[in-house]
Amino acid sequence: MSIDRRRLFGWGTAEAVIVVAALFPIMWLISLSLKTPATVGDGRLIPKEWSFDNYSSIFHQDIFTKALRNSIGIAAISTVIAVTLASLAAYAIARLDFPGKRLILGASLTIAMFPPVSIVGPLYDMWRTLGLYDTWAGLIIPYMTFTLPLAIFTLSAFFREIPWELEQAAQMDGATPAQAFRKVILPLAAPGVFTTAILVFIYAWNDFIFALSLTSTTRAQTVPPAIQSFTGVSQFTAPTGAIAAAAIIVTIPIVIMVLFFQRRIVAGLTAGAVKG
Amino acid sequence: MAATAAEAPPAAAPAKRGAISARTRAERKLGWMLCAPAVIVMLAVTAYPILYAVWLSLHRSDLRFPDKTAWIGLDNYVTVLSSQLWWKDLFHTIVLMVFSVSIELVLGMLLALAMHRAIFGRGLIRTTALVPYGIVTVVAAFAWRLAFSKADGGFVPVLLGLEKDPLIVTWSTYLVAILAEVWKTTPFMALLLLSGLALVPDDLHEAAKVDGATAWQRFWRITIPLMRPAILVALLFRTLDAFRIFDTVQVLSNGSNRSIETVSQLSYNTLLTRLNLGLGSAVSVLVFLCVLLIAFFYIKFLGANLAQQRGER
Numbered sequence: 001m002s003i004d005r006r007r008l009f010g011w012g013t014a015e016a017v018i019v020v021a022a023l024f025p026i027m028w029l030i031s032l033s034l035k036t037p038a039t040v041g042d043g044r045l046i047p048k049e050w051s052f053d054n055y056s057s058i059f060h061q062d063i064f065t066k067a068l069r070n071s072i073g074i075a076a077i078s079t080v081i082a083v084t085l086a087s088l089a090a091y092a093i094a095r096l097d098f099p100g101k102r103l104i105l106g107a108s109l110t111i112a113m114f115p116p117v118s119i120v121g122p123l124y125d126m127w128r129t130l131g132l133y134d135t136w137a138g139l140i141i142p143y144m145t146f147t148l149p150l151a152i153f154t155l156s157a158f159f160r161e162i163p164w165e166l167e168q169a170a171q172m173d174g175a176t177p178a179q180a181f182r183k184v185i186l187p188l189a190a191p192g193v194f195t196t197a198i199l200v201f202i203y204a205w206n207d208f209i210f211a212l213s214l215t216s217t218t219r220a221q222t223v224p225p226a227i228q229s230f231t232g233v234s235q236f237t238a239p240t241g242a243i244a245a246a247a248i249i250v251t252i253p254i255v256i257m258v259l260f261f262q263r264r265i266v267a268g269l270t271a272g273a274v275k276g
Numbered sequence: 277m278a279a280t281a282a283e284a285p286p287a288a289a290p291a292k293r294g295a296i297s298a299r300t301r302a303e304r305k306l307g308w309m310l311c312a313p314a315v316i317v318m319l320a321v322t323a324y325p326i327l328y329a330v331w332l333s334l335h336r337s338d339l340r341f342p343d344k345t346a347w348i349g350l351d352n353y354v355t356v357l358s359s360q361l362w363w364k365d366l367f368h369t370i371v372l373m374v375f376s377v378s379i380e381l382v383l384g385m386l387l388a389l390a391m392h393r394a395i396f397g398r399g400l401i402r403t404t405a406l407v408p409y410g411i412v413t414v415v416a417a418f419a420w421r422l423a424f425s426k427a428d429g430g431f432v433p434v435l436l437g438l439e440k441d442p443l444i445v446t447w448s449t450y451l452v453a454i455l456a457e458v459w460k461t462t463p464f465m466a467l468l469l470l471s472g473l474a475l476v477p478d479d480l481h482e483a484a485k486v487d488g489a490t491a492w493q494r495f496w497r498i499t500i501p502l503m504r505p506a507i508l509v510a511l512l513f514r515t516l517d518a519f520r521i522f523d524t525v526q527v528l529s530n531g532s533n534r535s536i537e538t539v540s541q542l543s544y545n546t547l548l549t550r551l552n553l554g555l556g557s558a559v560s561v562l563v564f565l566c567v568l569l570i571a572f573f574y575i576k577f578l579g580a581n582l583a584q585q586r587g588e589r
Binding site for chain 1: 415419428
């Protein structure tokens with residue numbers, strides 16, 4: 001009995017440590033974002049005076065509202081395109097037999113290891129020539145490319161688990177091929193596709209280096225590089241509070257995703273990285 | 277089974293060879309067609325630019341002096357490799373990589389064991405541990421910068437009564453960068469290790485327990501050897517990622533403090549701040565070669581291990 005209680009206590013402590021360690025930096029950001037400009041530099045953990053000025057100030061800055069719109073649009077479009085292309089490829093890899101399959105997986109693995117900084121220069125030069133510099137497409141294309149390997153690995157791991165015989169069974173029962181695919185296979189494939197979409201979205205949402213080097217104005221700049229160029233509540237205050245507030249705003253969608261889809265994210269990460 | 281046989285085209289029975297090859301051909305064609313879009317995009321955005329980078333690196337190409345572009349062979353590489361800056365930045369990168377990855381491995385293993393064995397609240401730790409993984413790297417770096425920087429009013433210098441700003445002193449900047457990296461990416465490491473842990477059968481542990489093995493012995497003799505492939509995959513991914521470190525250092529150094537500038541920073545600064553495409557591309561190509569080298573060693577190591585494991589079984 002006492003051993004059990006001690007074990008429970010031990011686990012409780014360990015879990016508390018993990019939770020605090022994981023969330024503490026975010027707590028600090030929230031606290032900073034709620035401080036007034038006068039108290040932002042006081043080094044206190046809990047704000048003396050509370051205010052939402054930082055939040056209202058960033059939403060009155062073009063640079064942030066436009067960056068937020070760009071981030072959402074660019075990440076969403078990249079996700080849709082990458083998941084579509086990866087689904088086609090992963091379906092072929094999981095289900096069809098054709099030479100070059102291993103080559104495609106090998107090439108994807110190589111790209112997954114590729115350092116983005118190695119192509120930033122050429123892309124900068126190419127995008128300026130092609131008129132893609134500082135446009136949504138100019139960011140969507142690299143995001144799509146760098147998430148395709150992950151998406152292909154994850155999806156083909158999921159697709160391999162689908163009992164494809166069910167499709168034929170449905171056809172035997174009188175369903176047309178289209179019906180069989182839509183009513184039987186699609187519902188089975190959807191969770192994998194959805195999981196992959198979350199991972200791709202997180203990547204595009206997170207990127208800094210491409211956004212920093214391939215954009216220059218509010219036309220296509222996403223939130224991560226925009227945060228750096230913030231000004232404070234007034235011209236003469238330090239942007240610390242505004243940065244913290246913006247940081248909290250971009251964190252919210254991710255935290256919501258993690259809370260709702262924790263199982264899926266775990267499944268996706270491990271399926272793509274280990275089983276692939 | 278029956279469904280498969282019934283589904284096969286009727287022609288398959290009499291002229292088996294011809295029919296199969298026609299089907300195979302159709303299947304191959306479909307396979308290639310489905311993979312083509314993804315492959316084309318990946319090649320166009322990585323293979324072509326890297327070749328272009330190689331080509332640029334062999335030229336004198338400075339956007340500030342566009343008419344002075346000329347073929348200069350390996351001169352850019354000579355310039356980079358004989359400069360102190362490259363070696364200093366490579367050193368910074370390797371220090372950050374080695375420390376953050378090894379700390380992550382230990383913490384990630386502890387976290388994975390906690391996620392695997394927790395008696396209660398497993399969902400809670402899994403969810404909260406995932407939060408740092410999802411956080412934008414720049415945001416994470418800002419959280420640490422705002423906590424540690426004296427100029428930004430951080431609480432750490434106040435708490436520790438520091439005279440100097442920790443983000444100006446080299447060793448403490450290293451420390452903060454490593455902390456930020458470890459905080460952000462330990463969950464990723466832990467998840468990969470967790471999937472390895474799931475492969476270790478419980479009855480092996482039970483049997484060893486019956487034979488009187490301690491928890492420590494079971495961990496080293498059973499868990500670790502069986503998890504080796506998962507550990508190596510996790511290490512490979514994290515090492516490559518850590519070598520490419522950019523966001524964290526860029527934010528922590530605030531664009532001005534170059535005390536722990538990494539090779540990615542060097543490449544970025546030469547290319548986009550100084551607009552020297554030739555020299556910058558040479559740095560980019562060298563970064564790429566370093567990544568290839570790291571991957572090569574791991575895969576050789578990993579391959580050898582996998583083969584060895586298969587031999588043992």
